[in-house]
Amino acid sequence: MKVVVDEDKCVAAGQCVAAAMDVFDQRDEDGIVVVLDENPPAELADDVRNAAAVCPALAIRIEE
Amino acid sequence: MTEADTRHAPDEATYYYQDDRDAKCPFAPPPGLRALNENGPISRGRIWDGSTPWLVTGHAAQRAILSDPRVSSDDKQAGFPFPNRVMAESAHLHPLTIFNADGADHTRIRRMMTRPFTRPRMEALRPDIQRFTDELIDRMLAGPKPADLVTALSLPLPSLMICALLGVPYEDHEFFQEHASFATRSDKTTEEQTAANQALGGYLAGLLQKKMEEPAEDVLSDFAARIKDGDLTLPEATLLSMILLIAGHETSANMITLGTALLLENPEQIARLREVEDTRDAANAVEEILRYVTVATFGQRRIAAEDFEFEGAQIKAGDGIVVPLPAGNWDPEAFPEPEKLDLTRKANHHHAFGWGIHQCLGQQLARIELQVVYGTLYRRVPTLRLAVDRDDLSFRPADALAFGIGELPVTW
Numbered sequence: 001m002k003v004v005v006d007e008d009k010c011v012a013a014g015q016c017v018a019a020a021m022d023v024f025d026q027r028d029e030d031g032i033v034v035v036l037d038e039n040p041p042a043e044l045a046d047d048v049r050n051a052a053a054v055c056p057a058l059a060i061r062i063e064e
Numbered sequence: 065m066t067e068a069d070t071r072h073a074p075d076e077a078t079y080y081y082q083d084d085r086d087a088k089c090p091f092a093p094p095p096g097l098r099a100l101n102e103n104g105p106i107s108r109g110r111i112w113d114g115s116t117p118w119l120v121t122g123h124a125a126q127r128a129i130l131s132d133p134r135v136s137s138d139d140k141q142a143g144f145p146f147p148n149r150v151m152a153e154s155a156h157l158h159p160l161t162i163f164n165a166d167g168a169d170h171t172r173i174r175r176m177m178t179r180p181f182t183r184p185r186m187e188a189l190r191p192d193i194q195r196f197t198d199e200l201i202d203r204m205l206a207g208p209k210p211a212d213l214v215t216a217l218s219l220p221l222p223s224l225m226i227c228a229l230l231g232v233p234y235e236d237h238e239f240f241q242e243h244a245s246f247a248t249r250s251d252k253t254t255e256e257q258t259a260a261n262q263a264l265g266g267y268l269a270g271l272l273q274k275k276m277e278e279p280a281e282d283v284l285s286d287f288a289a290r291i292k293d294g295d296l297t298l299p300e301a302t303l304l305s306m307i308l309l310i311a312g313h314e315t316s317a318n319m320i321t322l323g324t325a326l327l328l329e330n331p332e333q334i335a336r337l338r339e340v341e342d343t344r345d346a347a348n349a350v351e352e353i354l355r356y357v358t359v360a361t362f363g364q365r366r367i368a369a370e371d372f373e374f375e376g377a378q379i380k381a382g383d384g385i386v387v388p389l390p391a392g393n394w395d396p397e398a399f400p401e402p403e404k405l406d407l408t409r410k411a412n413h414h415h416a417f418g419w420g421i422h423q424c425l426g427q428q429l430a431r432i433e434l435q436v437v438y439g440t441l442y443r444r445v446p447t448l449r450l451a452v453d454r455d456d457l458s459f460r461p462a463d464a465l466a467f468g469i470g471e472l473p474v475t476w
Binding site for chain 2: 008011012013014015017018019021025026028029030031032050053054056057058
């Protein structure tokens, strides 16, 4: 699994961090998404898919 | 005409949006709205001014329309479906804000406001939220019975938090709570709302000027620094501050009150909530309560920027579009048996905070406030119960901008 984010689309809602805090963080100055782990382990796969599904700006793409 | 043609014809629209909830099921969305969605995810509906915008009621359709770049939030466009007369009459005065900006303008303004509300920052506030919650409950328990939960806990907690974040002295809370509440009430005239806005604006502009001289660690000081740097004017910073102060008040407060009233009717669910140890399960319970009693009842307002086909409907440029969030949150396609409150349901795809680029800025603050309050109140006061009949509760009328209950008399 590979996680790809689009910073330009991100609206800093924080949904991805709430869903998968080991994989996503928010930039301190404006809350824009930061990927902590681009290739998350299998046990986090469901959380990461959920994070992508609840991103209101559709800024997270997952390559399985 | 086919059945869908009838539903999509402006002249045939009979459903009045903002109809009343069923008094027997006051937590459920209006029955007419649910019935509308059973016939399809998009229909015409009639609003207060007699116009017939599109109503997008299905969950998947709400997602699609709220993230569609052909749909605009620009309230200066003719045909924009305002929630009420006051907002329609004052629209020409509205400067560009996160609410009515699209695209690059929206991104620029929103990114000036996002920093203080990130999930990690809100997590860091959890101990403060817990302390305030415990203190407010202590005070309620030490006072007379019955108590009004709204004044004892629902309103002061979010108010204390937003004041601390913004750097607004809580001592002034009576002044700004009263003025802030005008913005979401349907019983105020344009003149009364304008006067309240001016009073609140004057107060916040004064604070911003003070923070330019003596900055502290708070949002108003951030805005003050941006004024000094030339990124914002004083009137712009005042407006941003006002939006945050108003939005931070009634929304979380209403969720605390409504959630408590709802849970007291569902003793098996409240029992489950008392036993929850896992923070994930506690967080999940909050998502289900948000889904069930969505406070933003008035529906997101949009206008079509071009002609396009959507779910079989021919949308024309200039058509108004209303997205009633509670309808999506009770769509059985997304939430089977939506009338069943189930705190173990995976519900975080709800639309209580909206969807798309305008999704609520303060949602992570609201979530953690609710996690702490729901996780603390019923544990600390296990005998908590309504002190009046459920039927005597003062639910907000259907045309109020936020769903809520005016007072919640409780005893224990």
